[in-house]
Amino acid sequence: MKILVCICPVPDTTTKVAFSDNNTNFNTQGVTFIINPWDEWYAIVRALELKEAGAATDVHFITVGKADAEPVIRKALALGGDEAIRIDTDSNDTYAVAAQIAEYAKAGGYDLVLCGKESIDYNNGSVPAMIAELLDMNYIGFATKIDVAGTAVTTKREIEGGEETDSCSLPLVISCQKGVAEARIPNMRGIMAARTKPLKVVAPAAIDALSTIVSYELPPAKSGVKMISADNMDELVQLLHTEAKVI
Amino acid sequence: MSVLVLVEHAGGVFKKKSLEAVQYAANIAKGMNTTVTAVAVGNADNAAMQELGQYGANKVLHTTDARLNDFNSRAYTKVMVAAAHKEGAKVIVGLHDTVGKAVSPRLAARLKAGLVAGAVSYPDLSKGFVVKKNVFSGKAFAFVNITSDAKVITLMPNTYPVVKGEGSATVDNLDVSFEDKDFSVKTVEVSKASGSVPLSEAELVVSGGRGLKGPENWYVIEALATELGAALACSRPVADSHWRPHNEHVGQTGGTIRPNLYIAVGISGAIQHLAGVNGSKTIVVINKDPEAPFFKAADYGVLGDAMEIVPKLTEAVKKFKGN
Numbered sequence: 001m002k003i004l005v006c007i008c009p010v011p012d013t014t015t016k017v018a019f020s021d022n023n024t025n026f027n028t029q030g031v032t033f034i035i036n037p038w039d040e041w042y043a044i045v046r047a048l049e050l051k052e053a054g055a056a057t058d059v060h061f062i063t064v065g066k067a068d069a070e071p072v073i074r075k076a077l078a079l080g081g082d083e084a085i086r087i088d089t090d091s092n093d094t095y096a097v098a099a100q101i102a103e104y105a106k107a108g109g110y111d112l113v114l115c116g117k118e119s120i121d122y123n124n125g126s127v128p129a130m131i132a133e134l135l136d137m138n139y140i141g142f143a144t145k146i147d148v149a150g151t152a153v154t155t156k157r158e159i160e161g162g163e164e165t166d167s168c169s170l171p172l173v174i175s176c177q178k179g180v181a182e183a184r185i186p187n188m189r190g191i192m193a194a195r196t197k198p199l200k201v202v203a204p205a206a207i208d209a210l211s212t213i214v215s216y217e218l219p220p221a222k223s224g225v226k227m228i229s230a231d232n233m234d235e236l237v238q239l240l241h242t243e244a245k246v247i
Numbered sequence: 248m249s250v251l252v253l254v255e256h257a258g259g260v261f262k263k264k265s266l267e268a269v270q271y272a273a274n275i276a277k278g279m280n281t282t283v284t285a286v287a288v289g290n291a292d293n294a295a296m297q298e299l300g301q302y303g304a305n306k307v308l309h310t311t312d313a314r315l316n317d318f319n320s321r322a323y324t325k326v327m328v329a330a331a332h333k334e335g336a337k338v339i340v341g342l343h344d345t346v347g348k349a350v351s352p353r354l355a356a357r358l359k360a361g362l363v364a365g366a367v368s369y370p371d372l373s374k375g376f377v378v379k380k381n382v383f384s385g386k387a388f389a390f391v392n393i394t395s396d397a398k399v400i401t402l403m404p405n406t407y408p409v410v411k412g413e414g415s416a417t418v419d420n421l422d423v424s425f426e427d428k429d430f431s432v433k434t435v436e437v438s439k440a441s442g443s444v445p446l447s448e449a450e451l452v453v454s455g456g457r458g459l460k461g462p463e464n465w466y467v468i469e470a471l472a473t474e475l476g477a478a479l480a481c482s483r484p485v486a487d488s489h490w491r492p493h494n495e496h497v498g499q500t501g502g503t504i505r506p507n508l509y510i511a512v513g514i515s516g517a518i519q520h521l522a523g524v525n526g527s528k529t530i531v532v533i534n535k536d537p538e539a540p541f542f543k544a545a546d547y548g549v550l551g552d553a554m555e556i557v558p559k560l561t562e563a564v565k566k567f568k569g570n
Contacts, residue, residue: 013499013500013518013519013520013522014519015383015386017383017386017387019387026437037500038500050466076469083483086457093361094316094352094355094362094364095282095355095356095359095361095362098352098356099356120383120384120499120500121382121383122382122389123364123365123380123381123382123384123503124352124362124364124365125348125364126348126351126352126355126362126364126417127352128352129320129349129350129351129352129353129356129357130352130353130355132320132353133324133352133354133356133357134354134356138320138321138431138432139320139321139349139353139432140432141320141345141348141349142345143350152436154435156347157345158494159318159345159437159439160344160345160346160445160448161439161440161445161448162437162439163437163438163439163498164318164434164436164437164438165434165435165436165437166432166433166434166435167432167433167435168431168432169431172362178486178493178496179493191381194294209359209361209394210355210359210360210362210393210394210395211361211362211363211391211392211393211394211395212391212394213389213390213392214374214377214390214391214392215388215389216382216387216388216389216390217379217387217388217389218386218387218388219385219386219387219388219525219526222530222543222544222545222546223544225532225543225545225546225547225548226546226547226548227547227548227549227550228547228548228549230547230549230550230551230555230556230559231559232561233549233556233559233560233563234563234566234567236531236547236560237550237560237563237564237566237567238567239547240508240531240547241567242568244318244508244528244529244546244547246450246451246507246508246528246529247451247475247564247567
């Protein structure tokens with residue numbers, strides 16, 4: 001079984017978001033980029049576990065991004081994996097990203113594509129299902145558990161207000177979240193090995209974006225907190241009723 | 248040319264968030280001078296489908312097949328593609344939930360339609376087709392212009408209040424020719440928490456953090472939530488320590504929610520937590536640390552020990568409800 005794990009560089013979770021050029025660009029100055037947590041903690045680690053258990057022969061990482069994405073890819077390779085692919089283009093459009101990955105994956109003969117459930121920057125959560133459609137594969141979203149036996153796959157996944165167990169067979173695209181695996185920290189041997197692992201840079205396919213980000217906006221600042229005395233919870237309830245109108 | 252909207256039901260009854268999606272589609276349709284067609288899949292109740300007219304649907308296309316009772320993103324996508332072709336639809340609305348997040352991207356890829364996932368506004372047609380959405384997990388908004396001919400939007404639930412109006416929708420069958428592979432994901436088991444409000448749909452949420460000191464103290468949070476009819480949530484350290492199940496974790500690496508009321512108890516308000524909840528309409532913070540950053544993001548604050556304050560608040564809610 002060949003596994004392709006999609007990874008996305010994202011701003012560190014502590015980043016204070018700011019915009020430049022009249023709010024049309026995300027200001028990356030001083031921003032540290034990390035592997036998207038859902039990719040790193042769950043999709044990557046589960047792929048590595050499947051290889052360690054003998055269920056997978058190859059684990060490849062893929063990302064769509066320019067050369068500045070490479071430190072993040074090396075971090076992924078430090079955790080494990082056999083090779084990484086960087087498709088040399090950048091886009092905020094979900095379709096453009098998914099189609100680039102699907103285009104590469106088609107020729108690669110992958111049996112399982114693992115992704116995080118969404119990226120913490122654009123929060124679309126749409127790339128995994130789009131890849132599934134473009135590769136004509138089944139899709140399991142929001143998996144919390146993945147077991148593979150031969151070509152049979154059993155998953156648990158989050159549904160509205162509960163959990164569902166599904167079975168299906170490879171090939172398959174799965175988006176992963178908490179439960180799928182436990183996060184790992186790369187060790188020194190992994191970090192050294194990552195330096196010499198193959199990182200293929202692939203020219204992008206001719207794919208047009210179907211959307212563009214026109215501008216950004218920060219949420220409106222709160223007008224200031226109204227402090228209520230701990231002995232006056234009746235007043236708080238009244239304010240929630242008459243002023244905030246939420247109860 | 249009508250605007251298409253996928254509606255979800257449980258046991259034949261349409262969920263509130265689906266009524267919101269119908270109303271949202273109706274508002275878009277009005278701006279485009281066209282009608283709304285809702286698409287219902289599986290054993291939906293006929294009267295309930297007609298009643299979608301009260302929220303702006305002109306027509307409902309209904310596809311039934313025993314195999315549709317298990318959710319398969321391929322089968323649902325096929326239904327939506329068939330409906331889009333039948334109606335000549337160029338704008339298709341879904342919900343930003345586990346169903347919509349699986350179907351809408353597939354549909355968008357199939358139709359080569361630009362997708363806005365998690366919309367929090369109506370499209371601005373005066374500037375093209377510009378839709379506002381959350382980015383950076385709630386730390387900011389982006390205005391996204393869909394440039395393709397066909398357009399797909401998933402609406403963040405609880406964005407607009409649902410208003411019931413007059414009207415009745417006509418119901419037509421939509422025949423779709425399925426293949427075996429459309430049903431190749433088999434549902435083995437479903438377990439649902441009974442009686443509780445799903446967090447993603449909850450209008451009122453009570454959330455606890457490390458300040459509660461341990462899972463044995465959660466009863467005060469639970470009592471308040473029960474009294475309010477609210478859903479429970481928690482911060483990341485609480486989920487990581489297994490005090491509470493991970494599906495209650497809200498924040499940048501948990502769920503993003505936007506309830507009408509978010510009561511945060513013993514949560515300091517780290518930037519990652521705020522990202523997941525700052526879309527809440529009203530925020531109440533209960534914390535014993537006057538320097539807790541959460542107070543800066545709150546509408547109402549109470550300074551003091553959670554174990555004393557929360558039971559008092561529960562009593563006050565009980566008294567208020569009794570009147």
